[in-house]
Amino acid sequence: MFVKLRKAVFPVHLFAATALIIWILFPLTWPVNMPSSYWIKQVAENLGYAVVYIINTAVLSPKLLTKRRLGFYIISVIALIILMVKYNGWMQDSLHIDAAMAKMFHPYVPDHHMRSAWTILMCLIVLGFSNVTTVAKKLQSHELAIQVSEKERISAELSFLKAQINPHFFFNTLHTIYALTDTDPASAKESLYTLSHMMRYVIYETKQDVTTLKKEVKFIEDYISLMRTRIDSSVEVSFTVPDKLRDINVAPMLFLPFIENAFKHGISARQASYIFVNISEAGGTLKFMVRNSIYKNTNKELDEEYGIGIANTKRRLDLLYPGKYNLVVNDDANTNEYLTILTLNTNAN
Structure with a gap:
């Protein structure tokens, strides 16, 4: 106008x-x-x-x-x-x-x-x-x-959403490490060291509107490494990233809720389980994909917590990438597989 x-x-x-x-x-x-x-x-x-x-x-x-x-x-x-x-x-x-x-x-x-x-x-x-x-x-x-008022409102809402995500991530990770203190103290010690690096990222990088994709990938690698310590070795977990990935700017901790959701619902102690995470970039489009087996948790309180995390992430996408993203979520009850595909138009940022 x-x-x-x-x-x-x-x-x-x-x-x-x-x-x-x-x-x-x-x-x-x-x-x-x-x-x-x-x-x-x-x-x-x-x-x-x-x-x-x-x-x-x-x-x-x-x-x-x-x-x-x-x-x-x-x-x-x-x-x-x-x-x-x-x-x-x-x-x-x-x-x-x-x-x-x-x-x-x-x-x-x-x-x-x-x-x-x-x-x-x-x-x-x-x-x-x-x-x-x-x-x-x-x-x-x-x-x-x-426009100024709307920008201030969006900034305040984003700060609120990030404030909700950060403690949620921190407490869940501490819960994972706490479970290791009795069974595997050495792994718990190593996990605390990894967590300290992750918290540095959470404290400093999330203060900014954007971070680099390289830092975000390292954060995801550390998170998956921590989660591996609490699951059985029979669970297949992979995180694949191309060797040559353009280091573009992305919103910090944008992908984490989807990965958290995969670890929450994608693991079973009785059945074969898998979590596949992939990030790729081509033609100005960043593609993030999570494919995992799905086993519904009966703990409604935890389900609500993770539902809030996903809802907050969708709202962040609306605010940060209006008209520049596409989110596809497919819950296949026949194959017990959950698929999340998020694409971002990186040329517009």
Whole structure:
């Protein structure tokens, strides 16, 4: 809308300037040489119209018209037009235009009423152009205020969503390490060391709007490494990334809720389980895919927690990548497989 308003104002100014030049130079088309006093009057008269435009644009329109003080505006405009009529009449008399015109045109009868009517008409035209400009600028300011307000709202909402994701991740990871303290203290110690690196990422990188894909991939690798310590070796887990992956900017911890969801629902102690995570990038499109076996958990509280994580991520995608992402989720009850595919248009970021 901003661009449309700017494009609308420019033709108005261009048309007004062109009309003014034509009006000043129009007597050159007459088959007579006008006296110098006439040209002085033309310039002075149009300078008066310019003053009317400036006064209306800078004072009357923004302070009265746009604030709906219509009575004061009408009175001020009438006073301004009267002054302009008097000013043009004074210029006509001071420069003896009627006498000069009478020498050139026979017969010549001055029509003061027509001259006043023409001045009023010109003032109204100038005021119209001025008001169009003022209204357009007001709409621009209003649009800018809306955009700033919306940006602040989105920033606040994103901060809230990230604040929900970070503790959720931290407490779940600590729960995993806690389970190892009795069964495998050495692995618990190593997991704490890995967690310290991950928390550095969570604390510092998530303060920014974006991080690099390389850092995000390393974070996912560490998370999967931690999760491996709490699952049976029979569970097939893989994370594949091309050797040459363009290090583009992405929102931090954007993919984690989907991977958390896979570990939550994709593992069974009785049946064959698998979790396959893949990230690829080609042709300006980043593709993230998680494919896992699915076994519904009967713990409704945990289900609700992870549901909130996925919902928050979808909302973050709406805010950060509006119209630039595609999320496909397929829950196949026949094959007990859950498939998530997220594609991001990286050229637009």
